[in-house]
Amino acid sequence: MGRHFIVGMTAFLAAVTPLLATGNSNDNYDVDSLVMSQVLADPNAYDFPPVNSNGADLFPMRPCKGFQLWEASIDDLQELLSTSKLTSVDLLQCYLERIYQTDSYLKAIIQHNPDALRIARSMDQERANGRVRGPLHGIPFIVKDNIATKDRMETTAGSWALLGSVVPRDSFVVHKLRKAGALLLGKAALSEWADMRSNNYSEGYSARGGQCRSPYNLTVNPGGSSSGSGVAVGANLIPFAVGTETDGSVINPAQRNAVVGIKPTVGLTSRDGVIPESLNQDTVGCFAKTVRDAVYVLDAIYGVDHRDNATFGQVGKTPKGGYTQFLADKSALQGAVFGLPWESFWALGDSQQIAQLVELIRLLESAGATIINGTELPHYKTVVSPDGWNWDYGSVRGYPNESEYTYIKVDFYNNIKAYLADLNNTNIRSLEDIVQYNKDNLGSEGGYPSIHPAFGSGQDGLEASLASKGIMDETYFQALEFCRRTTREEGIDAALRHGNNNTFIDGLLVPPDVAQSIQAAAQAGYPAITVPAGTNKESGMPYGLAILNTAFSEATLIKWASAIEDLQKSSGTQWQRSLPEWRGYLVRNLPVPF
Numbered sequence: 001m002g003r004h005f006i007v008g009m010t011a012f013l014a015a016v017t018p019l020l021a022t023g024n025s026n027d028n029y030d031v032d033s034l035v036m037s038q039v040l041a042d043p044n045a046y047d048f049p050p051v052n053s054n055g056a057d058l059f060p061m062r063p064c065k066g067f068q069l070w071e072a073s074i075d076d077l078q079e080l081l082s083t084s085k086l087t088s089v090d091l092l093q094c095y096l097e098r099i100y101q102t103d104s105y106l107k108a109i110i111q112h113n114p115d116a117l118r119i120a121r122s123m124d125q126e127r128a129n130g131r132v133r134g135p136l137h138g139i140p141f142i143v144k145d146n147i148a149t150k151d152r153m154e155t156t157a158g159s160w161a162l163l164g165s166v167v168p169r170d171s172f173v174v175h176k177l178r179k180a181g182a183l184l185l186g187k188a189a190l191s192e193w194a195d196m197r198s199n200n201y202s203e204g205y206s207a208r209g210g211q212c213r214s215p216y217n218l219t220v221n222p223g224g225s226s227s228g229s230g231v232a233v234g235a236n237l238i239p240f241a242v243g244t245e246t247d248g249s250v251i252n253p254a255q256r257n258a259v260v261g262i263k264p265t266v267g268l269t270s271r272d273g274v275i276p277e278s279l280n281q282d283t284v285g286c287f288a289k290t291v292r293d294a295v296y297v298l299d300a301i302y303g304v305d306h307r308d309n310a311t312f313g314q315v316g317k318t319p320k321g322g323y324t325q326f327l328a329d330k331s332a333l334q335g336a337v338f339g340l341p342w343e344s345f346w347a348l349g350d351s352q353q354i355a356q357l358v359e360l361i362r363l364l365e366s367a368g369a370t371i372i373n374g375t376e377l378p379h380y381k382t383v384v385s386p387d388g389w390n391w392d393y394g395s396v397r398g399y400p401n402e403s404e405y406t407y408i409k410v411d412f413y414n415n416i417k418a419y420l421a422d423l424n425n426t427n428i429r430s431l432e433d434i435v436q437y438n439k440d441n442l443g444s445e446g447g448y449p450s451i452h453p454a455f456g457s458g459q460d461g462l463e464a465s466l467a468s469k470g471i472m473d474e475t476y477f478q479a480l481e482f483c484r485r486t487t488r489e490e491g492i493d494a495a496l497r498h499g500n501n502n503t504f505i506d507g508l509l510v511p512p513d514v515a516q517s518i519q520a521a522a523q524a525g526y527p528a529i530t531v532p533a534g535t536n537k538e539s540g541m542p543y544g545l546a547i548l549n550t551a552f553s554e555a556t557l558i559k560w561a562s563a564i565e566d567l568q569k570s571s572g573t574q575w576q577r578s579l580p581e582w583r584g585y586l587v588r589n590l591p592v593p594f
């Protein structure tokens with residue numbers, strides 16, 4: 001390893017020597033302090049791990065004015081801010097340096113906010129004037145690139161087709177985060193069009209953002225479609241992030257990057273200003289390293305928005321004073337009753353991962369929880385695909401009128417048209433225009449199959465939606481009714497009714513890496529939360545433990561997730577969040593395997 005490094009340096013010196021030879025002696029090379037202040041003396045400490053090295057000590061985060069922000073919680077950061085040890089300008093600078101250090105490897109950030117420094121100064125000024133807006137005041141964050149920001153940044157869902165388009169206003173959630181005093185650092189990379197575009201594709205890839213990679217193993221699927229949101233929080237590039245989910249896109253990248261993900265009930269967070277997939281299932285969710293941090297974000301973004309009718313569904317179902325009051329410690333687990341839908345989901349998991357998760361389940365029991373094995377979704381044999389996530393499983397069974405994809409592709413056709421109608425400064429007005437753009441720019445946007453390595457099947461997802469013409473026929477309504485019924489009252493709710501005398505238990509524990517479990521919550525429009533629960537031995541990729549419950553049960557989910565997290569931390573179990581190992585950090589395979 002050392003030898004290669006020296007060979008590299010010799011080549012470097014050989015390359016620059018001719019520039020110095022004209023008139024000056026080589027001695028002049030190191031006397032100019034201005035020049036030398038720009039030259040890196042010890043490349044290996046932070047930025048260039050010696051080749052063939054590996055492990056969690058690669059790419060350590062530089063201290064921030066002497067303070068180590070690695071794994072810092074939002075409360076830790078507020079403590080530094082409130083005692084004037086650091087300013088928001090400092091925080092911004094230090095997280096930017098973290099991004100500069102790692103982004104050639106991870107590509108988690110698709111665009112930086114050119115106004116971030118000015119905003120950070122205003123936040124410091126407000127704090128100095130005695131106004132602190134709340135726990136997010138001055139804390140940097142990123143949002144997925146399908147969430148509109150009315151500023152100098154683009155909102156494109158990773159597609160070149162929307163470059164230059166001007167959004168009418170901030171999305172509701174970004175508006176709320178700005179009001180909460182949070183500092184928008186930039187936009188997160190994602191799977192293009194949030195995975196609507198293709199059925200065979202490289203997860204985490206977008207034409208505009210390139211291939212986003214997980215710091216745990218850069219050679220595999222980093223989780224998606226909110227890939228950059230999960231990766232950036234997992235790698236400590238940012239304290240928190242916001243993403244969107246239609247079917248798995250918050251929980252999956254959260255669990256694959258060892259962070260907490262909250263996917264709220266459809267209707268708790270407004271989709272106004274979110275590039276849509278399906279208003280029947282889209283929801284905006286949170287990524288953070290701890291449950292408490294994620295709840296700070298949820299508290300900032302939920303609420304009724306007259307521009308999104310679904311948000312009226314939350315009226316009377318949200319707690320006064322927000323969700324932090326439900327944060328609990330492990331003592332809450334005494335007497336809790338959880339169900340394992342074993343045959344529905346657990347039996348489909350990787351056996352080693354499931355065995356590790358069961359050790360964590362045993363730990364919950366030792367903390368006083370009762371586990372009921374076999375709380376199945378009544379229709380699981382019919383509705384759960386036995387071989388991996390498949391949102392067209394109904395059609396695979398021969399029943400398009402019982403398939404999620406049947407209504408999603410119709411919804412996308414209609415919902416994207418409505419989104420595009422509100423944009424200024426673009427010629428892209430319909431799905432027809434998007435599909436044509438991808439054909440006209442096939443080299444970058446892979447408009448046909450087998451042209452672009454990241455888009456193996458071209459844009460078959462967009463074309464399937466196009467073929468539907470957005471027609472809401474009988475098949476559409478049958479499919480919507482079927483998917484809702486078999487995941488709601490005849491699904492998750494029925495599985496929860498396993499307590500004594502037909503009462504509801506406290507939640508269903510599921511392995512979110514078995515994506516069909518999260519899919520049930522997605523089709524139901526029900527919430528889900530995942531906490532980091534360990535890593536897979538072979539890949540080094542993390543996985544989570546998720547909790548499902550009924551509509552608007554976020555308070556309950558937060559209570560149990562925080563109790564489990566406290567148990568993990570206080571017991572010192574290995575089945576909790578661990579730091580990235582940067583496996584395969586020099587590999588640039590495309591596509592990444594699933």
Ligand SMILES: *[C@@H]1O[C@H](CO)[C@@H](O)[C@H](O)[C@H]1NC(C)=O
Nearest residue numbers: 166167168169422423424425
């Ligand atoms: C779109 O642009 C026109 C002309 O520049 C402007 O008058 C209008 O207010 C813009 N609309 C929105 C929604 O930004």
Ligand SMILES: *[C@@H]1O[C@H](CO)[C@@H](O)[C@H](O)[C@H]1NC(C)=O
Nearest residue numbers: 272279305306307308309310
């Ligand atoms: C909300 O519902 C009303 C009445 O059904 C409808 O007219 C309006 O278009 C809806 N708004 C949105 C944003 O869906």
Ligand SMILES: *[C@@H]1O[C@H](CO)[C@@H](O)[C@H](O)[C@H]1NC(C)=O
Nearest residue numbers: 340342343358361371373374
């Ligand atoms: C749950 O029950 C199944 C049999 O139905 C069994 O294979 C599995 O090991 C049980 N899991 C736990 C955690 O007890």
Ligand SMILES: *[C@@H]1O[C@H](CO)[C@@H](O)[C@H](O)[C@H]1NC(C)=O
Nearest residue numbers: 200201449450451455456457
């Ligand atoms: C995905 O597309 C690529 C390129 O066309 C092809 O080689 C591969 O077999 C496809 N994978 C599946 C699962 O269809």
Ligand SMILES: *[C@@H]1O[C@H](CO)[C@@H](O)[C@H](O)[C@H]1NC(C)=O
Nearest residue numbers: 399400401402478479481482
């Ligand atoms: C779907 O169509 C089949 C006939 O092809 C019918 O038997 C079934 O009941 C339909 N499903 C729903 C949910 O309507």
Ligand SMILES: *[C@@H]1O[C@H](CO)[C@@H](O)[C@H](O)[C@H]1NC(C)=O
Nearest residue numbers: 337498499500501502503504
């Ligand atoms: C079940 O209901 C019966 C009748 O209401 C009651 O006597 C019994 O205590 C209940 N059992 C439990 C475990 O709650």
Ligand SMILES: *[C@@H]1O[C@H](CO)[C@@H](O)[C@H](O)[C@H]1NC(C)=O
Nearest residue numbers: 217219220538539540583584
């Ligand atoms: C990354 O994960 C893949 C898939 O499990 C595995 O084959 C590979 O060995 C892992 N890379 C490293 C460097 O461990």
